[in-house]
Amino acid sequence: MKFEVPDQADFHPIYVMGLASVSYQMTGLGLYVALLEPFIVKSMRRVMAQIRDEKLKEEVDRFCRQEAQHYQQHERFNTVVLAHGYPGLAERIQVLREDFERFLNEESDRFRIGFVEGFEANTTQGALFLLSSGVLDHPKTQPQFGELFKWHMLEEIEHRNVAFDIYEHLFGGYLYRARMCWVAQSHMAKFIGDCTAIMSAADVERYGDVCRITMRNALEQFVARMVPRVRSMLPSYTPHAYEIPRRVATLSARFSAMAESTA
Secondary structure (H helix, E strand, O other), X not given: OOOOOOOXXXXXXXXXXXXXXXXXXXXXXXXXXXXHHHHHHHHHHHHHHHOOOHHHHHHHHHHHHHHXXXXXXXXXXXXXXXXXXXXXHXXXXXXXXXXXXXXXXXXXXXXHHHHHHXXXXXXXXXXXXXXXXXXXXXXXXXXXXXXXXXHHHHHHHHOOOHHHHHHHHHOOOHHHXXXXXXHHHXXXXXXXXXXXXXXXHHHHHHHOHHHXXXXXXXXXXXXXXXXXXXXXXXXXXXXXXXXXXXXXXXXXXXXXXXXXXXX
């Protein structure tokens, strides 16, 4: 894909629906995945030789190639965000970088694959909600960012089963999987919450109250985080049970037609 990145002069931090809470959530997610997804690819590649099912091995390979495209695209957009100069944001991103380096160097394959599955369990639910809500098509959503996130959310739905299937194939165990859902989703939520606080504080000074996060916003975000976390921790959870709306196939065809390559 070759998405158009907005000029720095055209960028305003409240770019989704004109709402600070949603915009900072999406920006935090974009910053998070730029470091998470290289970790996902490395974690999956490390266990590739252990996969005994050839079909699953092919799906893991495709999954890794999608994730590699995601973080490269987000890095291009993140450059625009980071050029806004947020005091303390680079330091928080460095802590995140060190977390993933530690996970790669000190944790087990089971931890890493469980972490990836916990993240994917969350993003599948978020992707289905975002694509059905119209948030990314809203008149007050900056189109370049809307297109980027629609494409990313589409591919989260496309590969929704892979991390779950490889975890079950190689390791299994409900309690450990549930624990890693909590660990991964808490890790992401903490980073996004920290980024929101950092960016909002700086932007209120620059743009006024439109960038302020209220107590109501904070409560809504807490509920929004907890629902998918609890759902993905249930013993009955499986991404194979999702019913995928027809609009997803339509969106997939549109992005495939836009792609420079579908290899």
